[in-house]
Amino acid sequence: MPHNDEPPVTLRIFGKQSRFLREQREMTRRELAGLIPYSESLIAMVERGERPPKPGYVDAVDQALGANGVLRVLIPDVAEKHHPAWAEEYVNLQAEALALHVYSTHFLHGLLQTEDYARAVFRSRRPSLDDDEIEKVVQARLLTQELLTRKPPCRITFVLEEPVIMRKIGGQRVWEGELRNLLQLGELHNVQIQIMPLSRQNHAGADGPMTLLETRDHHTVGYVEGQQGSYFLTDPDDVSVLSHRYGTIRSQAHDAEASRAFIQRLLTGEARE
Structure with a gap:
């Protein structure tokens, strides 16, 4: 809905x-x-x-x-809040999620962003935000990352399109710091990161980014963000479609080990940039 x-x-x-x-x-x-x-x-x-x-x-x-x-x-x-009004409900649900599954096509999900990367993302926004606004939203984003190490842990998977990690948001130094952050987060027992390679000619992610979130009462909802807002999908038929699609996307992406190796090759300059 x-x-x-x-x-x-x-x-x-x-x-x-x-x-x-x-x-x-x-x-x-x-x-x-x-x-x-x-x-x-x-x-x-x-x-x-x-x-x-x-x-x-x-x-x-x-x-x-x-x-x-x-x-x-x-x-x-x-008075301005930390998050846009349309995002408040999602932020609250995410903080209490039992499981989170994310498919990203443009930018890294906020949970994966370093402070410098997040700042560069918000500086890219149009209309522009002023420096005070940027710092507020950056700090708010960093607070959401407590989910990564929360107890009891949240089960989290990410599938990232290859261009997401190839794009040097914020420049070379910020980009390399973000790659190292991905490697570090990939070592967490409750986090799995996979890369969808550009070499795959057809895959199930053609309809764009999405998130599947399991709430604390064991209901799964879909979440899709757009240019000016977002919407939830709670109808069981819709959620079933997204769940099947995400499972297929994961199966078509590099597994976690191969994805980690690809990120490491990017850092050493061995992979194509």
């Missing part, structure tokens, strides 16, 4: 209120952007409830629109 991707009510209320005040003054978003140190695109996202405004933004808009504190009073209700 689809995950509800609606922005939080508080953000929608703030967005509608700030838009109402702007339009009452017959002011366009571009004109408002000319009065405050924030872009027209950011104003649009905030007004749609898609982006939590920072206190500085709220202060600037409140003053520019002559709102006399009507917007400022909402600051505690719209």
Whole structure:
């Protein structure tokens, strides 16, 4: 069943209120952007409830629109959280998961990212995040990695498309550090990492990345992320399809030992880059 991707009510209320005040003054978003140190695109996202405004933004808009504190009073209700609202439910489920199975096609899953790699990923985002925002989300991501060594342990498998580990996110030094991190994590008894080689011409992952998560009450759910949100699959028929597909993907990828050897060859320069 689809995950509800609606922005939080508080953000929608703030967005509608700030838009109402702007339009009452017959002011366009571009004109408002000319009065405050924030872009027209950011104003649009905030007004749609898609982006939590920072206190500085709220202060600037409140003053520019002559709102006399009507917007400022909402600051505690719209304060930015560590994770986007649409990801909160998944983060909570992942922290308590009994098992997690991940197929990655673009970037390494957050559980596998070093701090430098995570920072480079967030710096790549568009619209851009400022330095304070990046540090918040990086530290939040690192906190999720407690799952890797949690007791009782979570059973975790990853299948990574070869380009995921070939792409040098953050540059050579960050990339090499990430490869060493993968080798280290692969030694954990509850973690298995496999590489899907580019040489395989056909495989079951054509529909893109996915995650299968076993909850603490032994239900398995599917999770799929997109550009602007995500959704859960909880219908048994849908979960069965994803489970079969993931099993096939694992069987088509290099096994854990061969995958580890490939990563080691990348580090020594013996593998093709």
